[in-house]
Amino acid sequence: MTLCASLTQVLALDDPSQVGHARRMALKLAQEVGFDEGDAGRVALVATELASNVLKHAQHGALHLRHLPRANGKSGIELLSVDSAQGFDPLRCMADGFSTGGTQGIGLGSVSRSAQVFDVHTDAKGSVVLARLYPGDDGSADLRxxxxxxxxxxxxxxxxxxxxxxxxxxxxxxxxxxxxxxxxxxxxxxxxxxxxxxxxxxxxxxxxxxxxxxxxxxxxxxxxxxxxxxxxxxxxxxxxxxxxxxxxxxxxxxxxxxxxxxxxxxxxxxxxxxxxxxxxxxxxxxxxxxxxxxxxxxxxxxxxxxxxxxxxxxxxxxxxxxxxxxxxxxxxxxxxx
Structure with a gap:
């Protein structure tokens, strides 16, 4: 297995209009690496919720996108929301029905269910939320x-x-x-x-x-x-x-x-x-x-x-x-x- 360099795509988040842009760019990347309609939809949902969460809790930050090459030739997608504001309460944001503003109120809990790999670090310096998605249900090949x-x-x-x-x-x-x-x-x-x-x-x-x-x-x-x-x-x-x-x-x-x-x-x-x-x-x-x-x-x-x-x-x-x-x-x- 070989993994080769890929630049991180950084999408600024400081205005509600950028949530839609982040969703479209994530969807485009998913389509480019071969995700089918259903899996691409999961990527779009995750991008929307991560971007909305940043704007709700930090007012500004960024969404990082990167494709994840794998030995079987089927790439995954990595999405990371990054901010430098006071950290949020991850348990509260994980709860369904907690609205981040302008979303369906599905919370980060939906992100964790949509992604094969999900992780969060949040403290007084800010927050980083990770979601990795792979075609179908195959997250077994994720490398740490x-x-x-x-x-x-x-x-x-x-x-x-x-x-x-x-x-x-x-x-x-x-x-x-x-x-x-x-x-x-x-x-x-x-x-x-x-x-x-x-x-x-x-x-x-x-x-x-x-x-x-x-x-x-x-x-x-x-x-x-x-x-x-x-x-x-x-x-x-x-x-x-x-x-x-x-x-x-x-x-x-x-x-x-x-x-x-x-x-x-x-x-x-x-x-x-x-x-x-x-x-x-x-x-x-x-x-x-x-x-x-x-x-x-x-x-x-x-x-x-x-x-x-x-x-x-x-x-x-x-x-x-x-x-x-x-x-x-x-x-x-x-x-x-």
């Missing part, structure tokens, strides 16, 4: 992997990219930040992603060298590669440049070390670091479009939420706003095996 990828100023070209490959108990993850942003940065990142896709389970140092060769002649970029084996509960990490990488379990956080340099340009050496007993950890990889001063311990309960919720919260609160940004969160419980 979350990503928030955004280009600077919504440029169609993004200098960040990511790629994940899963084979049995093995998982290999890549994040690249091409130097700068825009088309030339995107070319560098895509050259590295293609090289990674050709041999994602090659030994990390050899794989990094493969990327270095293929990114030569481009601007180059920062690269991080993490490979995990669920059988041995070991993780191998190699990084060049300023991709941040963190392992988290409970209140314990470990930063993963990268070396200086530019892949596709010049770096003096690469070192693979090995980490043992990583089962049950979160692995978070992020480009330098995200500030590094975040701490999940400042968000009670967030570590137990779906990785997509964690990625959205970090992007919301720590995006620098002057570069492309990617946040990739992987739950190493590795039910992916």
């Amino acid at each position: 992997i979350g990503v928030s990828q955004h280009s600077l100023h919504d440029d169609p070209a993004c200098g960040d990219t990511w790629h994940i490959a899963v084979r049995g108990p093995l998982l290999s993850a890549l994040v690249i930040d091409g130097l700068g942003h825009g088309e030339e940065a995107e070319k560098a990142a895509k050259a590295g992603a293609r090289a990674f896709a050709d041999a994602p389970f090659e030994a990390p140092q050899a794989l990094l060298e493969r990327l270095h060769v293929d990114m030569n002649g481009t601007r180059g970029g920062a690269v991080a590669i993490a490979q995990c084996d669920a059988t041995s509960q070991a993780l191998h990490f190699v990084g060049i440049g300023n991709i941040g990488a963190t392992l988290i379990k409970g209140e314990r956080t470990r930063g993963l070390a990268s070396m200086a340099g530019i892949v596709g340009g010049q770096y003096r050496k690469a070192q693979v670091f090995d980490y043992q007993q990583v089962d049950g950890h979160l692995l978070i990889l992020y480009s330098d479009g995200l500030q590094s001063r975040w701490n999940l311990n400042h968000y009670p309960g967030l570590i137990h939420r779906h990785p997509a919720v964690i990625a959205a919260v970090l992007h919301r609160d720590f995006c620098r706003g002057r570069d492309d940004v990617t946040v990739l969160v992987i739950d190493l419980e590795l039910s992916h095996a």
Whole structure:
């Protein structure tokens, strides 16, 4: 199974008229990825309720849309509502008959029933609500992997990219930040992603060298590669440049070390670091479009939420706003095996 980069589509929510727009854009995406009429209708309903909930409780925020590629070729849809207002009472909003204003009063309870994957994080800093929908009733293939990828100023070209490959108990993850942003940065990142896709389970140092060769002649970029084996509960990490990488379990956080340099340009050496007993950890990889001063311990309960919720919260609160940004969160419980 391979998962490839897909930009997060962000729909602003600060006026009631935008609820209809959010519904239409979600419906369009569902139709584009092959949902039938009934399943597309579920997506439209969820988009309407999530957008309405933001306007009711926060007055402004955003709806994030992304398609979810799967091994069977049938994509899912991810919808995330994001706001920075005082958190709401999720139990109250889950109750049927609680109207968010202009809706049928179906509440987030209907969202949870319509989606195969549903999760909420809400506190004094704001709220993130996740809904993932798949064709039919098949949510069994959902991976506990979350990503928030955004280009600077919504440029169609993004200098960040990511790629994940899963084979049995093995998982290999890549994040690249091409130097700068825009088309030339995107070319560098895509050259590295293609090289990674050709041999994602090659030994990390050899794989990094493969990327270095293929990114030569481009601007180059920062690269991080993490490979995990669920059988041995070991993780191998190699990084060049300023991709941040963190392992988290409970209140314990470990930063993963990268070396200086530019892949596709010049770096003096690469070192693979090995980490043992990583089962049950979160692995978070992020480009330098995200500030590094975040701490999940400042968000009670967030570590137990779906990785997509964690990625959205970090992007919301720590995006620098002057570069492309990617946040990739992987739950190493590795039910992916």
